[in-house]
Amino acid sequence: MDTAKIDELCVQTIRFLAIDGVQAANSGHPGMPMGMAPAAYVLWTRQMRHNPANPKWLNRDRFVLSAGHGSMLLYSMLHLCGYNISLDDLKNFRQWSSKTPGHPEYEPDYGIEVTTGPLGQGISNAVGMAIAQKYLAKVFNREGFPIIDYKIFTIAGDGCMQEGVASEASSLAGHLGLDNLIIIYDDNHITIDGSTNLSFSEDVAMRYKAYGWNVIVVDGDGNDLAAIEKAIKKAKKSTGKPTIIKLRSHIAFGSPNKQDTADAHGSPLGADEIKLIKQKFGWDPEKSFYVPEDVKQFMLQTAQAGKKAQAKWEKLFKQYAQSYPDLAKQFEDWSAGKININMDENMPKFEAGSGLATRQASGKVLNALMPKLPFMLGGSADLTPSNNTWFDGAKDFQKSSPEGRYLRFGVREHSMGAILNGISVSGMLRAYGATFLVFSDYMRGAIRVAALSKYPSIFVFTHDSIGLGEDGPTHQPVEHVAALRAIPNLLVFRPADANETAQAWKFILGYKAGPVAICLTRQAVKTIDQQKYGSAANVSKGAYVLVKADNPDVLLLATGSEVGIAVEGAEKLAAEGIKAQVVSMPCWKLFEKQDKSYQDSVLPPNVRARVGIEAGIEQGWCKWLGDKGIFIGMSSFGASAPAKICYEKFGITVANTITAVKKTLGR
Numbered sequence: 001m002d003t004a005k006i007d008e009l010c011v012q013t014i015r016f017l018a019i020d021g022v023q024a025a026n027s028g029h030p031g032m033p034m035g036m037a038p039a040a041y042v043l044w045t046r047q048m049r050h051n052p053a054n055p056k057w058l059n060r061d062r063f064v065l066s067a068g069h070g071s072m073l074l075y076s077m078l079h080l081c082g083y084n085i086s087l088d089d090l091k092n093f094r095q096w097s098s099k100t101p102g103h104p105e106y107e108p109d110y111g112i113e114v115t116t117g118p119l120g121q122g123i124s125n126a127v128g129m130a131i132a133q134k135y136l137a138k139v140f141n142r143e144g145f146p147i148i149d150y151k152i153f154t155i156a157g158d159g160c161m162q163e164g165v166a167s168e169a170s171s172l173a174g175h176l177g178l179d180n181l182i183i184i185y186d187d188n189h190i191t192i193d194g195s196t197n198l199s200f201s202e203d204v205a206m207r208y209k210a211y212g213w214n215v216i217v218v219d220g221d222g223n224d225l226a227a228i229e230k231a232i233k234k235a236k237k238s239t240g241k242p243t244i245i246k247l248r249s250h251i252a253f254g255s256p257n258k259q260d261t262a263d264a265h266g267s268p269l270g271a272d273e274i275k276l277i278k279q280k281f282g283w284d285p286e287k288s289f290y291v292p293e294d295v296k297q298f299m300l301q302t303a304q305a306g307k308k309a310q311a312k313w314e315k316l317f318k319q320y321a322q323s324y325p326d327l328a329k330q331f332e333d334w335s336a337g338k339i340n341i342n343m344d345e346n347m348p349k350f351e352a353g354s355g356l357a358t359r360q361a362s363g364k365v366l367n368a369l370m371p372k373l374p375f376m377l378g379g380s381a382d383l384t385p386s387n388n389t390w391f392d393g394a395k396d397f398q399k400s401s402p403e404g405r406y407l408r409f410g411v412r413e414h415s416m417g418a419i420l421n422g423i424s425v426s427g428m429l430r431a432y433g434a435t436f437l438v439f440s441d442y443m444r445g446a447i448r449v450a451a452l453s454k455y456p457s458i459f460v461f462t463h464d465s466i467g468l469g470e471d472g473p474t475h476q477p478v479e480h481v482a483a484l485r486a487i488p489n490l491l492v493f494r495p496a497d498a499n500e501t502a503q504a505w506k507f508i509l510g511y512k513a514g515p516v517a518i519c520l521t522r523q524a525v526k527t528i529d530q531q532k533y534g535s536a537a538n539v540s541k542g543a544y545v546l547v548k549a550d551n552p553d554v555l556l557l558a559t560g561s562e563v564g565i566a567v568e569g570a571e572k573l574a575a576e577g578i579k580a581q582v583v584s585m586p587c588w589k590l591f592e593k594q595d596k597s598y599q600d601s602v603l604p605p606n607v608r609a610r611v612g613i614e615a616g617i618e619q620g621w622c623k624w625l626g627d628k629g630i631f632i633g634m635s636s637f638g639a640s641a642p643a644k645i646c647y648e649k650f651g652i653t654v655a656n657t658i659t660a661v662k663k664t665l666g667r
Helices: 003-023 032-047 068-081 087-091 121-140 156-161 164-176 204-211 225-238 271-280 291-301 302-323 325-336 358-372 413-424 437-441 443-454 481-485 498-510 536-541 560-575 586-593 596-602 642-647 652-663
Strands: 063-064 152-157 181-187 215-219 243-248 355-357 377-380 407-410 429-435 456-461 490-494 516-519 524-526 544-547 553-556 580-584 608-614 628-632
Touching: 003 032, 003 271, 003 291, 032 152, 032 181, 032 225, 032 302, 032 407, 063 068, 068 087, 068 152, 068 291, 121 152, 121 164, 121 325, 121 377, 121 407, 121 443, 152 302, 156 456, 156 642, 164 204, 164 413, 204 215, 204 243, 204 536, 215 225, 225 243, 243 580, 243 608, 271 544, 291 302, 302 325, 355 358, 358 456, 358 498, 377 407, 407 596, 413 429, 413 443, 413 456, 413 580, 429 437, 437 443, 437 456, 437 481, 481 490, 481 516, 490 498, 490 586, 498 516, 498 536, 498 652, 524 560, 536 544, 536 586, 544 560, 553 560, 553 652, 560 580, 560 608, 608 652, 628 652
Parallel strands: 063 152, 152 181, 181 243, 215 243, 377 429, 429 456, 456 516, 490 516, 553 580, 553 608, 608 628
Antiparallel strands: 355 524, 544 580
């Protein structure tokens, strides 16, 4: 079979697997895979370096389907190229426990690089991946040894182009000159509502030129394989700029009645329409999930090419290890996630009784550890002096300095979160990014995807309560800690003082099972005496007894800056003969993971008198306080005033704590 015929047959197979999968599920998005099958075919078989036998090969090119609703395109490609996605998996599209859910979910063992579907997240993840590659290449590559030289490809649609997160990330990518990043823009002019001209008439090419991108336009109907390949080759040679290939395509290409219509976007085409399409291209309309033998054998050549590419790389790496043994050892350690320092020995010491904001304590911890953790990158959304995320000796990651480890995200919280996620899946790096806690709302989409996917991203939030004071309710978070705790798989820390902050960071740096958020104060808090009270090392258990009381009358439960209120309250109550056990609860989810005997030792179940103290809303506290407990916190937005006045006016005080205790005890 000549090249043109096998190419056409492969493209048709991709299209038909996609529409058959959507039809079998009676749910999904068939139009995008039909229009973009030629581009995906050219990319995966001719221009992208990957090894289906080892999907996690570190120097593979990365592919991100930012338009994740077209997931059957990705699954069909993975199957045909020889990844661990079977024909039965395609038939189980969108079914319970399937490898092929409705939108791609992070599973590197199957070749799925990131979770996509919320539009624009994929483009932003790809920017993070590109940053990671640039940094790794600068650290490890030496003349004659391009150990890290992979590219990042993403297919995005009109919806991605409209989402703000993609605009934020694309702007930063242009500034950073990420020429290892290539977007193929599926310009099919259709969204769910209908034609894009209902709401989207801007010149995307001009916008990306303004961002500082290289723009390649491929006109036609999206089926010119030679033109697509030429554009990708040109993009791969681009220097100094990322590239977007604007590919004019047609949704549901080949469908007699639904091509170029919104009907083809998010609904099955229907059995009758599928038969018409297959007849149009000379296929047996009665066959579903059919892969011609010629296609099967031809596509599997991709697997062989991938094995050869990795073997060639491994040979190069052996030579590299002989020439640069220390770098090779470092490469292997980073790949294995090793932390080759004793964090306890390197942690700063905090004197009991001193006053220090936990954001400042966090800054001191980062300043002590980051110079010794070269696999860590960090940054801030234009709030570096406030977030305290800079560390001594840090160099900015810029176009001219990709060896820099400090990321200047600009005022772009949402893309910062998604970019962190992209760095986190590099296989070798960790990253943190910071902003004010109230602005976690702007990046919640990225945080949620991180939690769903269990990316080891680190989100640093400062100015965590009404304690930030005069900036007022627009900047004072009251519902945000509760909202973050509501996200499954996300660990949320709110440390009480400098020592708890240090121990939280120690845990976070060793934790890779999912994302973490750490919430820190603007205002100074008193450093608790660990010799007198409980050890902050117990932060790793999520909650612990800070002030021990034998047969306590009441439990005082608190987090963050309010732990100090609980400790002072317990001392005053003791003077009145009331025994209060103070429990610091910096991370609820970690405490929930402890065994019942430990939980009962911290929160004795026979002590029904409980008071919770937190400068946020009450949501979630009922689990710890029960039906007779009293909560001291916020039930409204904050106010513009000095922090001390805010606490007094909203009743988050030692005096109110004592009153609440006496009320619970009936005194």
